[in-house]
Amino acid sequence: MKDVPAHRLLLVHAHPDDESINNGATMARYAAAGAQVTLVTCTLGEEGEVIPPDLAHLAPDRENRLGPHRVGELAAAMKELGVTDHRFLGGPGRFRDSGMMGVAENRRTGAFWQTPVDDAAGHLVEVIRSVRPQVLVTYDPDGGYGHPDHIQAHRVAMRAAELAAEPAYRRDLGEPHAIAKIYWNRVPRTVVEEGFGRLRAEPPTAFPGGIASVNDVPGVVDDARITTEIDGSAYAERKAAAMRAHATQVAVNGTRFALSNHLVQPIFSTEYYQLVHGEPGAPEGERERDLFAGVTE
Numbered sequence: 001m002k003d004v005p006a007h008r009l010l011l012v013h014a015h016p017d018d019e020s021i022n023n024g025a026t027m028a029r030y031a032a033a034g035a036q037v038t039l040v041t042c043t044l045g046e047e048g049e050v051i052p053p054d055l056a057h058l059a060p061d062r063e064n065r066l067g068p069h070r071v072g073e074l075a076a077a078m079k080e081l082g083v084t085d086h087r088f089l090g091g092p093g094r095f096r097d098s099g100m101m102g103v104a105e106n107r108r109t110g111a112f113w114q115t116p117v118d119d120a121a122g123h124l125v126e127v128i129r130s131v132r133p134q135v136l137v138t139y140d141p142d143g144g145y146g147h148p149d150h151i152q153a154h155r156v157a158m159r160a161a162e163l164a165a166e167p168a169y170r171r172d173l174g175e176p177h178a179i180a181k182i183y184w185n186r187v188p189r190t191v192v193e194e195g196f197g198r199l200r201a202e203p204p205t206a207f208p209g210g211i212a213s214v215n216d217v218p219g220v221v222d223d224a225r226i227t228t229e230i231d232g233s234a235y236a237e238r239k240a241a242a243m244r245a246h247a248t249q250v251a252v253n254g255t256r257f258a259l260s261n262h263l264v265q266p267i268f269s270t271e272y273y274q275l276v277h278g279e280p281g282a283p284e285g286e287r288e289r290d291l292f293a294g295v296t297e
């Protein structure tokens with residue numbers, strides 16, 4: 001029989017780079033601890049804006065080659081995090097990046113946003129029933145910040161978790177499997193405010209492009225909603241390196257980064273979650289420090 005790691009973590013994300021920005025330290029920490037870390041990315045991120053001028057030719061309105069390029073960026077990022085199992089939902093290029101909410105690309109045939117949730121979920125059920133994760137991490141129902149692919153990734157992940165456990169559903173996709181714990185990516189408001197406070201305390205000349213604001217950070221909620229915090233400070237450099245590997249999307253400078261709007265944000269090496277399904281593995285009123293806390297098998 002094949003050796004199966006005791007702890008198995010599945011993350012479902014919309015585009016290459018989301019995993020490193022949201023969960024890079026968590027992924028590196030669990031991979032280093034010998035857990036099975038599986039990343040499923042739903043699109044190639046074909047509609048992203050390209051930061052480096054020398055790669056601007058890849059953009060969708062020019063050569064339209066950003067998708068395959070980002071497959072390579074993701075592979076490089078996963079190397080930095082020590083994650084070997086990363087897959088695209090339904091195979092690379094199956095679902096296309098839908099662009100920001102409201103643009104014409106939302107309605108394009110093949111766009112992830114246009115795909116019926118149950119169709120996309122079937123592909124994820126196959127992964128869930130084969131990897132058999134105890135823990136699933138994805139976005140909140142707003143996708144953290146309202147991007148259609150992030151909203152859809154949330155819907156598909158939640159639906160697939162349900163279908164994977166359903167004995168009557170598609171036995172051709174494997175034996176039913178119930179995921180013990182499901183988490184949404186979150187960031188506590190006080191932590192973000194402190195992070196931006198530190199940036200604002202520096203001379204403005206340090207940030208010629210300006211500083212982002214709390215509203216630019218996805219998934220920010222009141223601290224009381226946070227159930228779980230994962231201290232990834234030992235993996236802060238791995239996370240920064242993984243983010244740097246997504247060079248078309250992210251510009252990293254030390255412990256800060258900027259997206260294509262050039263507004264600087266802090267990189268957080270402690271990552272936060274809200275447990276939305278399953279039993280908390282910490283006493284009431286205390287935060288979990290381990291996604292697998294209380295997981296027995």
Ligand SMILES: [Zn+2]
Nearest residue numbers: 014015018150
């Ligand atoms: Zn994204």
